[in-house]
Every structure is written in structure tokens, then in C-alpha cells.
Amino acid sequence: MVAVSLEGNRKMYCFNRRGTDECPYFEGTFIAKDTEVEDFVKRVRDKAPGRPSCGKSTFKAGREATRKSEPRLDKEGMMTSVCRHCILFSGLNMFCGEIAYPLYLQNNLAKENKIEFICTGVMCKYYPYVEKVVEAFPELQYVLQMHPFLSVMHAKGHSTKCEVEWSGRNQEEAGLTVGEEVEAVNSYLSRVAVTTKYMSKARRTDIITIHARGWNLRKKQTSHRNLSRRFVKNNSGDEEKTNCQQTKKRTVEGEKDKQNLLRTLQTTEGEMKQWVKEVEEWAASSPKSINCQDQHGLQRVMEGLVLKIKQRKIELYREIDNNQDCKPKRDIIAKEKRKLEEAIAAYNVLVPDGEAVDTADAVLSQDIPIWPWDSASTVPLQTKKLVFDK
Structure with a gap:
């Protein structure tokens, strides 16, 4: 079992x-x-x-x-x-x-x-x-x-x-x-x-x-028929491929995706593995309750909200194919966007004008947001999360 x-x-x-x-x-x-x-x-x-x-x-x-x-x-x-x-x-x-x-x-x-x-x-x-x-x-x-x-x-x-x-x-x-x-x-x-x-x-x-x-x-x-169907999967033609062959095919495709990601991000496989560990540590060690009045706490809140909104938008257009199911997702995205706007406004009050964060729409329009507190060598959390998901 x-x-x-x-x-x-x-x-x-x-x-x-x-x-x-x-x-x-x-x-x-x-x-x-x-x-x-x-x-x-x-x-x-x-x-x-x-x-x-x-x-x-x-x-x-x-x-x-x-x-x-x-x-x-x-x-x-x-x-x-x-x-x-x-x-x-x-x-x-x-x-x-x-x-x-x-x-x-x-x-x-x-x-x-x-x-x-x-x-x-x-x-x-x-x-x-x-x-x-x-x-x-x-x-x-x-x-x-x-x-x-x-x-x-x-x-x-x-x-x-x-x-x-x-x-x-x-x-x-x-x-x-x-x-x-x-x-x-x-x-x-x-x-x-x-x-x-x-x-x-x-x-x-x-x-x-x-x-x-x-x-x-x-x-x-x-059960014997159900397990057999899981083991043997029919291809589009008459040819049948076993689950092992399908796994090999997905492994090859995954390797291609990884190589494309390495070229796109201009990094190494060792650094990607390190990013995966950092995402796991970020999820496990982050405090359960964040002080939204603190500058560092607001940074974590904004990073998390942007990451969540972008993932929900991907799910909205990739996994849902009718308007009835899209509406609850859009309502959640709108609610989280309002929270992001409130966090940005609260953060900009605490920092000088040169370190202020742009509007929520401007941040979300970027494929990978660059935050004012990120240095030139800092890899954004969204990039690490993208590698983690792959």
C-alpha cells in the first residue's frame, strides 16, 4: 500500500x-x-x-x-x-x-x-x-x-x-x-x-x-482492466506505446525544456538546482504571519502577491475554457490586485522617492518584475519559481 x-x-x-x-x-x-x-x-x-x-x-x-x-x-x-x-x-x-x-x-x-x-x-x-x-x-x-x-x-x-x-x-x-x-x-x-x-x-x-x-x-x-489501460496508452494511430515509452518521451521533452531554459536565463544547471533549494527554503522558513507595517514584510507581501497573480492568470487562460468558470478566477485576481495596490501604497510611504515601487499595473506588465531592493546580481523570485515548477 x-x-x-x-x-x-x-x-x-x-x-x-x-x-x-x-x-x-x-x-x-x-x-x-x-x-x-x-x-x-x-x-x-x-x-x-x-x-x-x-x-x-x-x-x-x-x-x-x-x-x-x-x-x-x-x-x-x-x-x-x-x-x-x-x-x-x-x-x-x-x-x-x-x-x-x-x-x-x-x-x-x-x-x-x-x-x-x-x-x-x-x-x-x-x-x-x-x-x-x-x-x-x-x-x-x-x-x-x-x-x-x-x-x-x-x-x-x-x-x-x-x-x-x-x-x-x-x-x-x-x-x-x-x-x-x-x-x-x-x-x-x-x-x-x-x-x-x-x-x-x-x-x-x-x-x-x-x-x-x-x-x-x-x-x-x-482493477485489472483499469491498470492495463494505465499501463498501455493508445497513440493517435494504431500504434500502442507503453507507459514506460511515454515516460521516456516526456523525459526527452523535459530535457529539451531544461536546455531551452538554460539558454534563455543564461545560467548553469548547478545554479538552477540552487534556485530550487532556495524556493523550498523560502516556502518552509517564511513566517506564517508577516508584519505588513514593516518595510521588509511589505516586500515579501508584494513578491508573493505578484507571483500568485501571474500564476492565476496563466491558469485562467490555459486551464479554463468557459466564461462561467473564468469569472470566479477573475474576481480572485481583482481582489489580490487591490491588496497589491494597498501594499505598494504602504511601502512607498516608508521609503524615499528613488526607491518607490511603480504602480501595480506596471509591475504586472513585466514578464519578470525587477524590484528596487533587488541588486543587479539578484535573481528575481519569479524566475526561481519558474525553474522550480519545471
Whole structure:
């Protein structure tokens, strides 16, 4: 077993039902017993409360407060653990947040399996939480042996530094594991939720367990065909190329891109490797909260905002092909541009006129911005980030 994804499904909420003495047939088979989960969560929750924010983004998954606006809900959703081949392992009922509950699933999986990677949509908040819990409960030390990474698509909503440090694409030996495999399962279980959320607790547990076992059975019966399709990829003609040949082709193309980058930037391969390390250090060692009243802090804020805006513009025109999806991206870009203008205005008040930064439009119009505090020998952060992405 290589990687396991943990994710919550908030569409699996359950409305309040009158209590019955009915006992589910499959209690504890797939969905963990609520009493066991609550006992575990109660022991660890007070040690390290979850923090829902990452940069300027706030995630519901990191919230540890109970919903007050929907008192009719008995459960807020379900959390499941899924391997990279979309096989369901176990699940539990969530009552608030997604920070403490994954630890219960991870703890049970780590006891029985050797798992190398574990991923979730809020890993940048979840893993520090686990480290704090392990300090209080040394007997859980083995859960830290799993290498954490942030789901690739979820990383797009996090800060740039967070994406560099935690994204699955930047983790050694993670391969092409996306970390979003649980979403495929959620698309199936969400349809089950249409009816099960109105059932009694016992029947809901039984029905979801039956559907989960049926999903696993179909996956196991078709896994050989799915894996074969991954291994053998059809070319545009009748010729077939194996995954190994495709990898060799991509390696050759990557080598050409690297040589073109070396000529364009007029640098050496050793310097490019050093830039990659500097970007990693920049993401890992930068303070979580920057003093926006300080000159040095404002410099870091402006560099980060320009880098983020340019990356969002690239994604806007390369990955989105309809106006409906473009509008939210444009709104985010406009919001970040206003923050950049405010940071530039605050910075120009603190420095002499000769060291003032140009307008936001002028800075963004440059392919690679040259900041007044950069010396002639200083390589801009955006150039280093470009090399890092390649």
C-alpha cells in the first residue's frame, strides 16, 4: 500500500430522527461506531484545536466549532479513507470539522497496514495538528511515519508557499498520485445520500455499508482492466506505446525544456538546482504571519502577491475554457490586485522617492518584475519559481 486519501463528504449529512432501539446489522463493519470515535476525538481535541486558515483562504474543513445555523442536522457529513486505486477502507460520521476525525482513521490504518503517504485537502493544517497531538500522546508516534502531502487540486486553493511545501507534485517518490481519489468515491456516495439522510441511523448505516462493499467489489473486478489501460496508452494511430515509452518521451521533452531554459536565463544547471533549494527554503522558513507595517514584510507581501497573480492568470487562460468558470478566477485576481495596490501604497510611504515601487499595473506588465531592493546580481523570485515548477 503506497498512499491513502482522507476526505470528508458534507453531502452525507443526516437529519435528526427519533431515537429507536434498532441495531444496525453492519455496525462497526465500515462506518466506525460513533461512541468509539467520540471517545477518541474527545481525548485529543483539547490538546490542539484546529486552525481553518491558510494564507488568505479559510477552509470549512479546518473548523472545529459545531454548526449553530443548522440544528436539524444530526451529523455534518461522512469521512472516508481511500487508497490510490479508489478502494474504500473505512469511514466515520463527522459532527464538526475535519481536523480531529482523520486522526482516528489514520490511527486504525497505521496499526494494520504499511502506508508510505497520506494526503488530505487540509494537510498543511492537519499534520501540525497531529504533531501536537503526538507530543501529548507519545503512544501515537507511529502515525508520523506516513509522509504527508496536500492533494494536488486542493493545493490550488492554498497559498503559494503552502503549495510549494505541501503539494503532492513536489513530494519525492509520490509519483503521479493526485490525492483526489476519494472524490471519485464521494461522487458515488453523494447519490446514496439523497435517500439515506432521511433514514433511521441503523438503516442508514446498513445501506451505506452495502453500497461501499458493492463499490469495492466492482473496483476489484475491474482493477485489472483499469491498470492495463494505465499501463498501455493508445497513440493517435494504431500504434500502442507503453507507459514506460511515454515516460521516456516526456523525459526527452523535459530535457529539451531544461536546455531551452538554460539558454534563455543564461545560467548553469548547478545554479538552477540552487534556485530550487532556495524556493523550498523560502516556502518552509517564511513566517506564517508577516508584519505588513514593516518595510521588509511589505516586500515579501508584494513578491508573493505578484507571483500568485501571474500564476492565476496563466491558469485562467490555459486551464479554463468557459466564461462561467473564468469569472470566479477573475474576481480572485481583482481582489489580490487591490491588496497589491494597498501594499505598494504602504511601502512607498516608508521609503524615499528613488526607491518607490511603480504602480501595480506596471509591475504586472513585466514578464519578470525587477524590484528596487533587488541588486543587479539578484535573481528575481519569479524566475526561481519558474525553474522550480519545471
